[in-house]
Amino acid sequence: xxxxxxxxxxxxxxxxxxxxxxxxxxxxxxxxxxxxxxxxxxxxxxxxxxxxxxxxxxxxxxxxxxxxxxxxxxxxxxxxxxxxxxxxxxxxxxxxxxxxxxxxxxxxxxxxxxxxxxxxxxxxxxxxxxxxxxxxxxxxxxxxxxxxxxxxxxxxxxxxxxxxxxxxxxxxxxxxxxxxxxxxxxxxxxxxxxxxxxxxxxxxxxxxxxxxxxxxxxxxxxxxxxxxxxxxxxxxxxxxxxxxxxxxxxxxxxxxxxxxxxxxxxxxxxxxxxxxxxxxxxxxxxxxxxxxxxxxxxxxxxxxxxxxxxxxxxxxxxxxxxxxxxxxxxxxxxxxxxxxxxxxxxxxxxxxxxxxxxxxxxxxxxxxxxxxxxxxxxxxxxxxxxxxxxxxxxxxxxxxxxxxxxxxxxxxxxxxxxxxxxxxxxxxxxxxxxxxxxxxxxxxxxxxxxxxxxxxxxxxxxxxxxxxxxxxxxxxxxxxxxxxxxxxxxxxxxxxxxxxxxxxxxxxxxxxxxxxxxxxxxxxxxxxxxxxxxxxxxxxxx
Numbered sequence: 001x002x003x004x005x006x007x008x009x010x011x012x013x014x015x016x017x018x019x020x021x022x023x024x025x026x027x028x029x030x031x032x033x034x035x036x037x038x039x040x041x042x043x044x045x046x047x048x049x050x051x052x053x054x055x056x057x058x059x060x061x062x063x064x065x066x067x068x069x070x071x072x073x074x075x076x077x078x079x080x081x082x083x084x085x086x087x088x089x090x091x092x093x094x095x096x097x098x099x100x101x102x103x104x105x106x107x108x109x110x111x112x113x114x115x116x117x118x119x120x121x122x123x124x125x126x127x128x129x130x131x132x133x134x135x136x137x138x139x140x141x142x143x144x145x146x147x148x149x150x151x152x153x154x155x156x157x158x159x160x161x162x163x164x165x166x167x168x169x170x171x172x173x174x175x176x177x178x179x180x181x182x183x184x185x186x187x188x189x190x191x192x193x194x195x196x197x198x199x200x201x202x203x204x205x206x207x208x209x210x211x212x213x214x215x216x217x218x219x220x221x222x223x224x225x226x227x228x229x230x231x232x233x234x235x236x237x238x239x240x241x242x243x244x245x246x247x248x249x250x251x252x253x254x255x256x257x258x259x260x261x262x263x264x265x266x267x268x269x270x271x272x273x274x275x276x277x278x279x280x281x282x283x284x285x286x287x288x289x290x291x292x293x294x295x296x297x298x299x300x301x302x303x304x305x306x307x308x309x310x311x312x313x314x315x316x317x318x319x320x321x322x323x324x325x326x327x328x329x330x331x332x333x334x335x336x337x338x339x340x341x342x343x344x345x346x347x348x349x350x351x352x353x354x355x356x357x358x359x360x361x362x363x364x365x366x367x368x369x370x371x372x373x374x375x376x377x378x379x380x381x382x383x384x385x386x387x388x389x390x391x392x393x394x395x396x397x398x399x400x401x402x403x404x405x406x407x408x409x410x411x412x413x414x415x416x417x418x419x420x421x422x423x424x425x426x427x428x429x430x431x432x433x434x435x436x437x438x439x440x441x442x443x444x445x446x447x448x449x450x451x452x453x454x455x456x457x458x459x460x461x462x463x464x465x466x467x468x469x470x471x472x473x474x475x476x477x478x479x480x481x482x483x484x485x486x487x488x489x490x491x492x493x494x495x496x497x498x499x500x501x502x503x504x505x506x507x508x509x510x511x512x513x514x515x516x517x518x519x520x521x522x523x524x525x526x527x528x529x530x531x532x533x534x535x536x537x538x539x540x541x542x
Contacts, residue, residue, distance in 0.1 A: 008159045008209065010109040013073035017062050019208045020077065024055040026204030026214055027197060034200070037193035039184055040470055041446040041457055042355075042534070046384070047193035050087035050358055051201070054094055056300060057084020057360065069108040074101035074118075082395065083365070087358035089194040091387040092126055092138055094361075096198070099125025112163050116153035119146040119167055136181030138194030144174035145202060164206045171199040188450050240265065240284040240336070241352050242305045247277045249297030257296075264289045284336040286352050287533045288502070304352040304363070325420045327427055328373035331411050332359060332381045332389075335501065335531025338408055345415035348373070354408075355534065358385050364392045368400055375399045375424040377431070381411035383468070399424065403431055406468065407440035408499065408530070409540030441466045441484050441539040446473065477536060481512055485520055488541045492522035497540040499530030504537070512537070 007015050027034075027048070034048030061080025062073055078101040081094035102125060103118030104110060110118070123146040127133050148170030149163045175195045179186035207214050243265070247257070254277050258270045265283030272278055277297075283289050286304045293299050331347040333339040334354025342350050349367040353359035368376045376398060378389045383406040393400045401424050405411045417434035418427055446461045457463060457473040462480045464472040464487070471487050474480045490496060496516065500509035506529070513525040530538055 008161050010111045010114075011070070011160065012109055013068045013070045016070050016073050016110060017059070017077075019205045020055070021059060022208040023201045023204030024052065024059060026207065027055065027200045028052045029214075030200050034193050034197045036448070037190045037196060039188045039190065040452065040465065041188075041448045041450050041459070041463065042444050042465075045193065045447075046087060046355060046358065047089045048197055050090040050384075051093050051194070051197045053302075053360070054081050054085050054090035055201075057081060057362075058094075058097055060084075060301075070104050070110045070114075071101075071107050074104045077101065082391065083362040084360045085388055085391060086360050087384045088387045089138065089197065090358070090360075091391055092129065092194065093198070094391070095129040096122045096126045096138075096142060099123065110160070112158050112160050113153050115160055115163050116146075116149040119149045119163075122146065134182070136178040136185060136195075137192050138198050140178065140181065141171050141174045141192070141195035141198050145171040145198070161206070161209045164202065164209060168199070168202045168206050171195075171202050175199050184452070188452050240282055241286045242303075243279070243281045243283050243286045243289050244301075244303040245279055245290065245293065245299050246301045247272075247279060247293050247297045247299055248275060250275065252277050252297060260292065261289065264292070285502075285531060287334060287354075287357060290357065291533070302357070304359075305366075325371065325373035326375070327420055327422060327424050328368075328371035328376040329379065329415065329418050329420070330364065330367045330371070330376055331379040331415065332364075332385055333408070333411075334533060335529075337499065337529035337531035338412075339531075341412065341528065342415055345412065346418050346420060347379075347415055348376070348420070353385065354382055354532065355384070358382070358388060361388050361391045361395065364389055365396055368392060368396060368398060373420070375401065377401045377403055377418070377424060377427060379403055379405045379411045379414055381405045381408050401428055403428060403435075405435060407438075407442075408532070408538055409438050409440045409497070410435040412540065413438045413542070437542055439467060439488050439541040441488055441537075441541070442535050443477070443480055443484070443537040443539070444535045478512075478515075481537065482515070482519065484539060485516060485523065488539065490520055490523050490541060493524070494522075495524045495526065495542045497526045497528060497542075499528050499532070499538040499540070501530050501532040501535050501537065509537075 031048035031052050035045035038045030058077040058081035062076045078098040081097040085091045085094035099122035100118045103121030107114055123142040126139050126142050133139050145167040148166040152158050152163050152166035175191050178192040178195050185192060252274050254270055254272050257277055261281055265281045270279050281289055290299060328348035330349045331342040332351045332353050333342055339350045348371045351359045351363050351367050378400060380386045380389045386404050389402045403414060405414055413434040414431040417430040442465045446457045446459055446463050449458045452470050455470050455473055461473040462477045464480050464484055466487055472480055472483060498509055498513055509527045513527050516525050
């Protein structure tokens with residue numbers, strides 16, 4: 001990654017944009033290593049991915065401002081990051097970028113003192129955005145970087161390089177200390193992923209100013225191609241998701257992609273050359289489409305839209321068949337099974353997403369704005385999506401209420417209690433009561449060896465998390481499924497629902513359910529297709 005040496009005394013808006021473009025590419029080159037720093041050894045760490053996608057959204061927003069002054073470019077980036085923020089790390093990063101813009105307000109060029117001031121404003125904005133700031137995270141790293149920059153700026157000979165070099169040094173040191181501030185990091189043997197991502201971003205920016213070539217990390221093992229799940233052949237009456245993205249790579253073939261994509265859905269348009277292909281596909285499983293695309297190239301400019309909602313909008317506009325609701329509901333779901341179930345329970349719109357591909361603020365906002373209701377309740381169904389949903393509240397005049405559902409079973413329970421003819425306050429009360437009695441277990445495979453919460457884990461083990469806490473690690477899936485009911489606290493008359501994901505057939509899921517019924521007298525076990533990636537089973541106990 002070699003760029004000509006950047007400015008040292010001051011930089012223009014175009015320089016600022018180029019600096020962040022280089023920094024984003026460097027973070028993107030290291031995104032997988034950042035993802036791997038997930039505290040839990042699950043195969044869906046997404047901190048690095050979310051930060052990169054948020055930065056791409058920020059950079060796309062600046063396309064019309066490349067020749068503008070630093071203030072305009074920074075403000076444009078801040079708006080793009082706000083709308084494109086994904087996941088907790090993306091939301092914090094969007095606030096950080098917004099703080100940079102605040103620090104550069106009114107500046108045509110960025111001087112060394114301006115840069116220090118902007119880094120300080122970025123840190124302050126990040127802290128203010130969190131209702132309960134936690135040290136040992138990206139917040140700590142951002143503050144350390146700002147303190148280093150401000151201290152260096154007091155030297156009269158300090159230029160842009162000197163300021164940013166000190167910020168990078170302090171950020172690196174702060175990242176290394178994060179396990180001392182967060183015991184869960186120390187136990188898991190990792191540093192904070194968001195903090196590492198911010199350090200890499202600043203490191204890439206410094207490389208631009210110095211004109212240095214950073215050595216790319218060694219390539220990870222080639223990701224396996226994701227075969228079309230059994231859901232693909234069992235087409236639902238639901239219209240599915242309009243999936244669009246740009247795929248880049250050194251040796252692509254649009255013809256080959258058309259053949260491969262036919263397994264996932266109906267192609268509207270797949271055009272391009274051997275280096276860039278634009279894909280427009282209608283699919284029930286967008287995650288499977290994108291997983292395959294990532295196995296052959298780099299995926300950018302992702303857009304996934306619920307076509308059922310689009311169809312409802314068309315009917316409302318052109319046929320008069322649409323009815324105005326008193327209260328709407330938007331739910332986030334990662335698989336066709338969950339999406340279908342949530343629609344059947346009254347969700348006005350389903351936003352595709354979950355672990356590894358969190359929806360952006362704009363994705364949620366578009367779904368909210370499209371619902372013909374004055375009030376809308378948003379169900380994130382994932383703790384990492386809750387901040388994104390809350391950020392959507394700040395950029396619309398419609399009354400948005402975020403119910404902090406942190407699991408898919410909680411989202412299902414909330415929708416069972418939802419009634420579109422009631423107002424939001426009554427709905428929220430009923431939905432909160434419904435989710436209070438739900439326990440969730442998630443079963444997946446460990447991607448690394450670790451020890452967490454007293455549980456010893458080896459890479460490849462089948463692991464189980466109950467209400468977000470690692471509780472079990474075994475060598476075989478059958479062992480985990482046999483022990484989980486007791487850890488969940490089932491008793492006579494309990495209802496246990498098994499949502500099976502990609503790679504598990506209906507027959508296999510039913511066999512698992514039969515084994516659980518036989519082992520636990522009086523336990524009612526239901527089976528439902530979830531379609532979720534990464535997790536063979538998600539269990540709900542009521």
